[in-house]
Amino acid sequence: xxxxxxxxxxxxxxxxxxxxxxxxxxxxxxxxxxxxxxxxxxxxxxxxxxxxxxxxxxxxxxxxxxxxxxxxxxxxxxxxxxxxxxxxxxxxxxxxxxxxxxxxxxxxxxxxxxxxxxxxxxxxxxxxxxxxxxxxxxxxxxxxxxxxxxxxxxxxxxxxxxxxxxxxxxxxxxxxxxxxxxxxxxxxxxxxxxxxxxxxxxxxxxxxxxxxxxx
Numbered sequence: 001x002x003x004x005x006x007x008x009x010x011x012x013x014x015x016x017x018x019x020x021x022x023x024x025x026x027x028x029x030x031x032x033x034x035x036x037x038x039x040x041x042x043x044x045x046x047x048x049x050x051x052x053x054x055x056x057x058x059x060x061x062x063x064x065x066x067x068x069x070x071x072x073x074x075x076x077x078x079x080x081x082x083x084x085x086x087x088x089x090x091x092x093x094x095x096x097x098x099x100x101x102x103x104x105x106x107x108x109x110x111x112x113x114x115x116x117x118x119x120x121x122x123x124x125x126x127x128x129x130x131x132x133x134x135x136x137x138x139x140x141x142x143x144x145x146x147x148x149x150x151x152x153x154x155x156x157x158x159x160x161x162x163x164x165x166x167x168x169x170x171x172x173x174x175x176x177x178x179x180x181x182x183x184x185x186x187x188x189x190x191x192x193x194x195x196x197x198x199x200x201x202x203x204x205x206x207x208x209x210x211x212x213x214x215x
Contacts, residue, residue: 035089036072036176038183039099057104057121057198061097067130068093072179074142076134083132086176092130096187100125103191109199123198124151124160125190132171132179143170144182148190152201161201165193 067073069091071082088095104123129147134140146167153160167189169182 034086034176036086036180037089037095038180038187039095039102055121057123059097059100059104060122060124061093061100061127062125063093063096063127063130072132073130074132074134075145076138080131083176083179096125096127096130099187100191100194103188103195104198107192107195120155121198121201122153122155122160123194125149125194126151127190133168139174141171141174142179142182143168144179144186146183146186146190150190150194150197152194152198154201161197163193163197165190 062068066080070088072086072088072092074081074083126149127146128149129145131145132142133145134142136142144167146165148165148167149162150165151160151162167186169185169189171178171182
């Protein structure tokens, strides 16, 4: 192992320590210090509004600390490590939020709240897992694993509508480009589900408003 590699130790729950190696032997082949991003090529600002002005939705997105930055986290059994020679062009949490913003702006009946203001509707995406899974060892093509808890609510609602998405996307080969493409597919599965959820929550709220006593 390169002596310049650093090891980051995370204390989980104050009880368990997991070492995350800065340079990884199980990682894929790729250009040194190459920068990548997952998801659509178009930035959120390029999304075209659908129809008339739509009501805003307030977004809350968070990723695990170990995988929210610009390094790509991998797992092989109990071993967690960062892929060597590859980074996200910006922190993964920023790219993920941009992808969600673009999905809402492009496909939802709502639009993301930008800047200061108030939105009566809220969408929370709590990402629980965001990593490359080498279940078959270092030589095999890995699978990108993304698990997210989604919740949509209206200020007038007592209970939100919630769901958990477990997205897995197999990389075609053990190379960074293929892994990044798999990230794009897994994240798209989550953002598509978020769009469906916030629109479904809106329909449910409208139905309750019309029939407050039920059927």
